[in-house]
Every structure is written in structure tokens, then in C-alpha cells.
Amino acid sequence: MNIYEQYIEDLIPFAEDAIYEGDYHLAHKLLMSGLTEEPGYPKLHYTMGWMHHYYQTNEALAERHYLLALHFNPNYIEVYEDLVELYWSKRKYQALSDLMVKAEKCDDIDKDYVFGVLGKVAETQGEYRKAIGYYRKALMNSVDNHVTKELKQNIKRTRLKRFKNNWRWQQQS
Template sequence: MDIYEEYIESIIQMADQAIDNGQDDEAKRWFERGLCEEPGSAKLHFRMACLLQYGLDDKARAEQHYLLAIKFKPDYRSAYVNLAQLYLDNEKYVGLENLMHKAMKVEGFNKTFAYENLGKVAEAQGQFNKAIAHYRKGMMQALENFDVDDLKDHIKRNKYKRLKKRWKLWQREN
């Protein structure tokens, strides 16, 4: 491990200790110090984003740090996953859709996860056929039975919503 990595790990260790002691603001200061010295550290940006998202409830700044982590390390899969959850929780569907398309280009990224999130975007926008198509693509990529079961449930829910939407349209016309 080089001196750069040792420094980053020591900052993370001090911040983790502060978090363990319930001192989230102190942890934030440790990450800020580290980022002043190493502004291009994807790992520090990622850890700062996690603290902001889950500890300090600062979603906007968490998003910025996740994006910086991805900028400095484009294959940082954990940053994609956490940012996707942040976007989904805050109904930022355009951002989530763009992120998942970018993530699918990352070698080794979980395509099932990406297609599931693309399906959720389409579903939230009332595009049930598109959602079903994404969920089906996700099923083809899935390697675990529980993933397939979840995707089948998503498909069933979207078929119901599609039917309900058609029924309401039919009732208005008649």
C-alpha cells in the first residue's frame, strides 16, 4: 500500500471511529480534511456521500459526492448502487434512468439491478408495458431465484396496473 492509500485509510478509520461514537459531524470534518488533501479520492467521496445520505440526511450533497466518486472512478459499482437508491427514494427518475444506462456499461455491474431500476422508472411514469419489458430483461440476466421471484412480482403488479388503467379509459369512453 502506498502512502496515498495509507493516508486515505487513516482518514476513513478516524471518521469511522467518530461515527461509532455517534459523532457524525466530527466524521464529516475528517472526510472534509481528507478531501482537501486528496480531492480526487473516489473512496473518500463515496464514504462522505454515505455519511451525508444516511447519517446527516443531506441528500443533495450526498448526490454530489456520489457523482464525484463515479467521476474519479467510473467503475465504482457501490457508488452507482447507493446513488440509484438515493434517486429512487427521492423520485428523481430521470437521474436514475441515466445512471442505470451508464452503470450497465461498467464491467461486472449487476444488470438485473439496472433493469429492475429501469422498470421502476417506467412504472413510476405509468409506462407499464415498458416497465414489464425491463423487468423481463432483468429476469434474463438474473442468477438468483429470489431476483427472478421479485421481478415476477413486479411484472404481475404492472400487468394489474395496466389492466386497471385500460379499464378506467374504457369506462370514460362508455
């Protein structure tokens, strides 16, 4: 670890403490000084995005810094999780699908999470067959009993929606 990396790694906890204390101006100043030294440091961008997302509710800046963090480190799992949450809250389904396709290529992220999110996006958009397919892929990649149970419930719910949707269509004919 070189001197700049050590400086930045030491700087981030100070900025986080300032965020927790509500001194966003100081936190922003600290993070920007780090970005001035090392503009491509993913953890700085993540921390900046995290601050804007959860504490200052500036979703545009949060998204920008999250995407920059992913640009500099495509395997940054926490960024994917926070960006998924941001996109869900804003109902940006296409961006969410694109993000999960990118996340699928990441070796460190759980594939059951990726396919589960893709399934929820497809289900939300009324693409029930596609959703069931993603849920099944997620089920095949799952190693957690709780997640497996939840995925089975998702498949059951989506099948019911698909049946009801097809039944209504037939009733209207």
C-alpha cells in the same frame, strides 16, 4: 499503493468510527483533510456522501459527493446502490433513469439490478409496456431464484396495471 493512498485508506476507518460515535465534526474534518491531499479519491467522496446521506440527512451534499465518487470511479457499485436509494426517496425519476443507463455500462454491477430499477421507474411513471420490457431484461440476466421470483411478480403486477388502465380508458369512452 503509494504513501498518500495508504494514508487515506488508514484515515477512512477513523472517520467511520467518528461517524458511528456521532462526532460528525471530527469525521468531516478527517475526510476533508484526506480530500485536501487527494481530491480525486473516490472512497473519500463516497464516505462523505454516506455520512451526509444517512447520518446528517443533507441530501444535496450526499448527492454531490456520490456523483464525484462516480466521476472518479465509474465502477463503484456501492455508490450506485446508495444513490438509487437517495433518488427513490426524493422521487427523482429522471436522474434515476440516467444513473441506471450509466450503470448499465459498468461491468461489475448486476444487470438484473439495473433493469429492475429501470422497470420500477417506468412502472411508477405509468409506462407499463416499457416497465414489462425492463423486467423481462432483468429476468434474463438474473441467476438468483429469489430475484427471479420477484421479477416475475413485478411483471404480473405491471400487466394487471396495464390491463386496468386500458380497461378504464375504454369505459370512459
